[in-house]
Amino acid sequence: CSTVKQDSRLINIHAGFNFLKTCPKQPPVKYNVSNFALMEFSFEALILIAVVFLLAAFIHGSIGFGFPMVATPLLALFTDIQTAIVLTLIPTLLVNLISIISEGNILVAARRHFLLALFAMLGSAVGTQILLTVNSDIFKGLLGVVIIIYLFSEKIKLKYSWIREQPKFSKCTFGLSAGILGGLTNVMAPVLIIYSLESKYSKSETVQASNLCFLLGKIIQIFLFFINDKFSLNEFSTFSAMLLVTLIALYGGIAVRNKIKGKAYKKILRLLLFILAIMLLIQVSI
Template identity: 50%
Template sequence: MESSSDFFLILSIILFISSLVHGSIGFGFPMLATPLLAMVTDMKTAILYIAIPTLLINLISIFSEGEFLKALKRFFPLAIIGMIGSAIGTQILIYSNSEIFKLLLAISIFLYLFIQKFKIEMLWIQKRKTFSMIVFGLVAGIIGGLTNVMASILIIYSLESKHTKKEIIQSTNLCFLFGKIIQIILFSIHGSFNQELLFTSFSSLVVVIIAMFLGLKIKNIIPQKIYRKVIKVVLFIIACFLVIQTIF
């Protein structure tokens, strides 16, 4: 790994770009930050470094949409199920940290892009609401615990549940928030956070806040259609690099 100063610079750049995107479209921070950082370190280390920034990002995103208590009441069951799944995924990550998780992350990104491209319909989600919530919440949590990316699974659920843009942002960020809380608790119990890592994480919050503020400002300026296309291309390239890294 690079020297501490070089790594902090790389981390800051990654967090700035990812926070800017998240602020602009309402999600995307872990989906961008995790694979970018995983390209210069292992999956567990990448997740540890962005755990605290992710927590802050989720809180800012939820509150920026307004009606926090209403959103919490509506999506609390999904978030709790996601938290359980995240606990399972995190335990697996702690005891079997493997390069194969980079491949799983790449697959999660490809799945998200595939869903966005072909607008897949899963009618049973509407017909069996409780069952689908449990299935998608648990699967999203486990994948989130392993790879830090829940979006691909949660977006399928949200789109098929006919959620509005605001509801999608609130539900996904609440699930990320609950999942991240249990993940941080488990990592702390396991002793994964050291003084250097915590200092770097908290120091990077300044970058995150500035980027999120700018992202929220440009949210209604940049055409979302063009913006999302650029992000999808970037995600596709990152996923390809992760696959190459894992195989070779």
């Protein structure tokens, strides 16, 4: 059987998951990230990825965001963060577009949230470039700590009034921060949830602002992965079949979201933040 050339960035694929087809009677193979497009996925692997996409898309539809937030940690259980991000790039673009359109008034939303999304895109470019050269586990741990501090900020009486008092500065700050974290970990949602809650955004405003940031961030991320040979046109054909599953689950989630009241929605967001923080901290500690 042929072997795959290795470099300093190697993906450890556990044989038990049978994620990739390997030569028979051989130990788990270490695959070069730059040769990712050349890998052949097993049928079981494609089913597993489809299930992850289905779950992540339904959750995204029900709360307005969360596709990469759910899919990335699950995929990262049997691959590395870089590969997990590559796997979610195209489905995330589709999910973001539909989520923005589903809330209506697209041009109004684009004008209102343009500055936030622009800085999210710039931050994503910075974060992605760092991800290509530096291990991002430490940044996932930092993100978890920041979320915990926010959730308990009411008890320690931290004030966020400056967010509404200085809207342009806060959009630049939170957009850039969300983008950097998104580029490093594929997760912008916590920072954008904090911004949305403190800005007193409605459910619709939160959904459109967040997805616009995700959309521009993913576009620049695809470009950077492509020019660094981490993503090729082969991935488009490989995962095009997954888009139907993603669409069905997404629309199912949107139907559920329309029945959720505003107060319950905010409670769900806070609970989701807490769960995400714990997941990030556990993943870093393992």
